[in-house]
Amino acid sequence: MTGQDAPIDLAAYFHRIGFTDAEAKPSLDTLRALHALxxxxxxxxxxDVLLGRPVRLDLASLQQKLVAEQRGGFCFEHNTLFGSVLEALGFRVGSxxxxxxxxxxMSLGMPPRTHMILLVDVDxxxxxxxxxxxxxxxxxxxLLQTNLEQTTPHGAFQVRDAAVESDTQFVGLPGFVLExxxxxxxxxVYRFDLDPQFEADYAVANHFMSTHPHSLFMQHLVAGRVTPGKRLGLLNxxxxxxxxxxxxxxxxxxxxEELRCVLTNEFKIRLPDxxxxxxxxxxKLPD
Known part of the structure; x- marks a missing residue:
């Protein structure tokens, strides 16, 4: 994980997501419960990207935005905050x-590394x-195990070995593909390998995704949320x-007005001032 510049307020985070086990241990049950909530x-x-505001990844800013202000964010924000929570609970976390x-x-070539994931060791x-x-x-x-269909509350997923799959463009390159x-x-869905990332790597990727004119987030309004039995998605x-x-x-x-109501009521976003x-x-958004 990236370095922490401020202590994580677990009580505030737990209240934000509705997690009630104040004595939680670094177990698989705890990881599953937090990941669901x-x-x-x-x-x-x-x-913030559409408003031209900087997307900050320091822990103090993330807690203020995602927890105190009841906003959301994109991958670097979510997974940096979540990884910090897990580390504070005693989990071993890699990003x-x-x-x-x-x-x-794929005819346009290999996409860049613009998404952040976590790998967590448990038992x-x-x-x-x-x-x-x-x-x-x-x-x-x-579970990071290849060719194993895994059912989640919101669909089935599997991890494949990218290096040996003949129907991908990653043959011979070590790594995994999530499907x-x-x-x-x-x-x-995405392809990843086990090359560790550092704060500088995420700073560069975050800057591109939040400021470059070709970034999806500069061109479109995007939102997502899960609820029991449902996935909500918004594109413009x-x-x-x-x-x-x-x-x-x-x-x-x-x-x-309809869009504002959906952001507030369906996605539970407290809109910025x-x-x-x-x-x-x-x-200005395209249809």
Whole structure:
């Protein structure tokens, strides 16, 4: 994990996500409980990027934004905060970088390492832990074991060995590909390896994702949240709700007021105080 510049306020974090075991130990049960609660309480969102605000990764700023102000953030924010919580509880945590394959056209070449994940050691086993991947955020840790279908509260996933899969462009390169099952087919989510990452690596990736004109987050409003049995996703003016029983439903949000209501009520985001600037940014969003 990256270094900590301030102590983590576990009581405030636990209150934010609704975790009630104040005497929690670094066990698999604790990891699963925290991993289930975090993405339900703290949404994925990029409002600060649209507002031209800096995205800060120091622990004090993350606690202020994601905990005290009841905002959300993107992967670097979520997983830095979550990893700090786990370390404070006594877990052994490593942070790594991933190349996002979801909706990526591989004819354009290899995507950069723009996603942060965590690997957590529990009972001599290693678990992939990720509470910050938008509409496909994991709601449970995954055992880092290849070719094992693992069912989570929000879908099935598996980890494959990227170096030996003949149908990928990663043949011969050590690493793993996370896949999710969509309508019976396995789709790649992201590719990662075990090359440790440091604060400087995340600072560069975070700067690109939050300021570069080609970044998805500079061009679009993105939000994600899980609830029991459902995934919520927002891309600009389109709200997607995937219900395990009723399938996927999409709704076009016709105006700024509808969008503000959805951000507040569905994604549980306490909107930033710069509402005029936010509305101006929303108006410019593509359909």
């Amino acid at each position: 975090h993405p339900q309480a703290i949404p994925f969102e990029n409002l 790594y970088a991933a190349r996002v394959l979801w909706n990526h056209d 001599e086993q290693r678990y992939l832990t990720d509470v910050g991947f938008g509409g496909l955020t994991l709601s449970a840790p995954l 999710t099952q969509i309508k019976g087919d396995w789709k790649p 003016h389109t709200l997607s709700i995937h219900d395990e029983r009723q399938g996927t439903h999409k709704r076009h949000l016709a105006n700024v 710069a509402l005029a600037e936010l509305e101006a940014a929303i108006v």
